[in-house]
Amino acid sequence: MEIKIPLERLKTNIREGIMRCFENKSVNLPKRIKKEILTIILSLLIFPSILLAQDVLYRNNGTIIKGEYDSKSSSDTSLRFKPNYQAWTYYHVNTVNFIKSFNGNILYPTGIIANLKSNKYHLPIVKHLPEKADQKYFETIDDADNAGFIPCSVCFDDSPTISDYYYERELIKNYLLNIQSNYEIIGAHPQLPQIRSILDTIVKGWPEVLKGYDYRVQIYEDDYPNAFAIGGGYIFISSGLLNMIEDDSELEAVLAHEIGHNERRHLLRVFKKHQNNSKNSMLLAVFIGAATYLATLDTDRAVAGILITKAVTDVVSEISLKGYSREMEQEADILAQLYFHETESSSNPLIRILDKFATYSLTRNGFIPRNSILSTHPHIKQRILQVQNTSIFKYDDPLTFEAYPVKRKDLIPGFIKLKINYVFMAPSSTKDETVCSLVGSIINEHPEYNFTINNLTFNFLSNVGIRQLDGFAGNIIKHQSESDFIGVIRVPSNKSQDLMEVLKNKSFLPYSMDISNVVILPGKDAKKIGYRPIQCRMTIK
Known part of the structure; x- marks a missing residue:
């Protein structure tokens, strides 16, 4: 209605x-x-x-917010908008696609201005528009794109719209310096064009919405077979690994695995964990706190870079040696398998490359760096077993759940949405146990509050019963953002088929979800607000 x-x-x-x-x-x-x-x-x-006013604001991270738009108080850089049930707030123009009125009229931006000379199009509210004689008006961005014009890089910032992006970028800069000081980069390797072509193919066929990184691959001189990702789209492959690889499908498996590390932002997660565990965490917190705050201010990003450099110089080498955890390697394996599933290709190349690493580790030359694709040996054989015995199911449309707060009137129904795209079933490292991974995303539509999920359970009925979905510990879903997740359910192996059938048929019930509102202070751990978690009931949309 x-x-x-x-x-x-x-x-x-x-x-x-x-x-x-x-x-x-x-x-x-x-x-x-x-x-x-x-x-x-x-x-x-x-x-x-x-x-309440029913203007609709569409953010470029996919979030849709209903409320009231104040065009008179908006400026060239910020838009004043009042989400329903919330206070007035400002949104940077680079985070907003457009705003519609209740009857469908476009309130922002009011058209697109193209420059006939430069072939670029601009927002109509900026001051650097071309002369009138060189202007061409379009109603929508799509119209301008279809006419062959390209976006102005100033009006339309193509930086990834993800949290902690500038923080992550400074980490990557320091990691790059570490790599360049320890390895020789082969800029003119004869296989580089072929590798980049395969990388582009994988990116185009990736099973999830990408973060927006500009993917690039570099080859470095090292006899040890190795490949690693440092975030931000950077992938490094050793000359030794290229000598081990026999065909393009094996190279495709390696690259898909490393893209998985990038898309799950494992470098950033490792560093944050290191920061929390470090003996010098108080000193790190001071630098990172100031840097994180300054990185949110466009004019102070250079200062932010200096502060983050001070914070990470002493620890980036240690991160390079420790590499990623077994759980992170398994996440990257899962995403690589989902890629092969989406492209209707066999995952055998991933099995072959893992087996080569396992065999290589038994030779006299088989020292394996921790940040290698074979990281966490001797668990490579377990990873091979999981890839060989994986069952994957994809929903035609994402299975969506909405959270309804039980006692909080300030939280509107559906303020948190859980979307499940894939069901991934594989044997566990524990005997007679199966791991079911639900791959999807969580959307926090609240304009101000950040949340962390304490507990999420489902009632799978039949003989599976009530099970908790693990994998959310410590993850913070920031306001008006969407976060990827891989939730894990562990069941006895004799119940795995029952669980898969229940998931396929959607014949289960969301049981309960407890969340906490958290405050994020620069350089400090997230602090929960209130002594009791917020109880929510979940409904299938």
């Missing part, structure tokens, strides 16, 4: 009707006004949000 009555007219009719009723109780109101007043009363009972 959608009611499209302008708010001002509704208010006028309410006021008019009430005044007439007070003046003369026996007065007969016009049918039109009676009908609209009745509509209002019903709306208040059924749809209390009708009295």
Whole structure:
């Protein structure tokens, strides 16, 4: 049910009707006004949000926010918007695609201006538009794209719209310096064009929405077979690994695995964990806190870089040696397998390359660096077993759950959404146990609050029963953002087929979810607000 009555007219009719009723109780109101007043009363009972403005703001991270747009108080760089049930707030223009009114009119931006000379298009509100004679007007960005124009890099920032991006970028800079000081980069390797072509193919066929990194690969001189990702789209392959690889499919498996590390931002996660465990965490917190704050200010990114450099110089070498955890390697394996599944290709190349590493480790030359694709040996054989015995199921449309707060009136229904795209079933390292991984994303639509999930359980009925979905510990879902996740359910192997059938048929119930509102202070651990978690019931959308 959608009611499209302008708010001002509704208010006028309410006021008019009430005044007439007070003046003369026996007065007969016009049918039109009676009908609209009745509509209002019903709306208040059924749809209390009708009295709120229904402008819709579409952010470029996929979030959709309903509320009221204040065009008069907006500027060239920020847009003033009031989400329903929340206070007025400002959104940077680079984070907003467009704003529509309740009747579908575009409120922002009002058209696109293309430069006929440079072949670039601009937002209409900026001051660097071309001369009138060189302008061409388009109603939408798509219209400008279809006409062959390209976006102005100033008006349309193509940096990834993810949290901690500039923080991560400075980490990568320091890691690159570490690599360049220890290895010789082969800039003109004859296989480089072929490798880049395969990388582009994988990126185009990736099973998830990409973070927006500019992917690039470099080859370095080292006899040991190795490949590693440092985040931000950077992938490094040793000359020794290229000598081991026999065909393009094996190279494709290596690259898909490393893209998985990039997309799950494992470098950033490792560093944050190191920061929390470090003996010098207090000193690190001071530098990182200042840097994280300054990185949010466009004019102070250079200062942020200096501070982060001071914070990470002493620890980046240690991260390079320790590499990624077994759980992170398994995440990268899962994403590589999902890629092969989406492209209807066999995952045998991934098995072959892992087996080569396992065999190589038994030779007299078989020292394996910890940050290698074979990291966490002797668990390579377990990883091979998992790839060989994997079952993958993809939902035609994401299975979506919405959170409804039980006692919090300040949180609107559906403020958190859980989307599941894939079911991934594989044997565990524990005998007679199967690991079921649910691959998807969590969306936090709240304009201000950050949340962390304490507990999430499902009732799978049949003989599987109530199970907890693990994999969220320490993960923070920032306001108005979408975060990837791989949730894990462990069941006895004799119940794995039952669980897969229940998941395929969607014949299970979301049981409960407990979350906490957290405050993120620069350089400090997230602090929970309130002593009790927020209880939510989950519904299937």
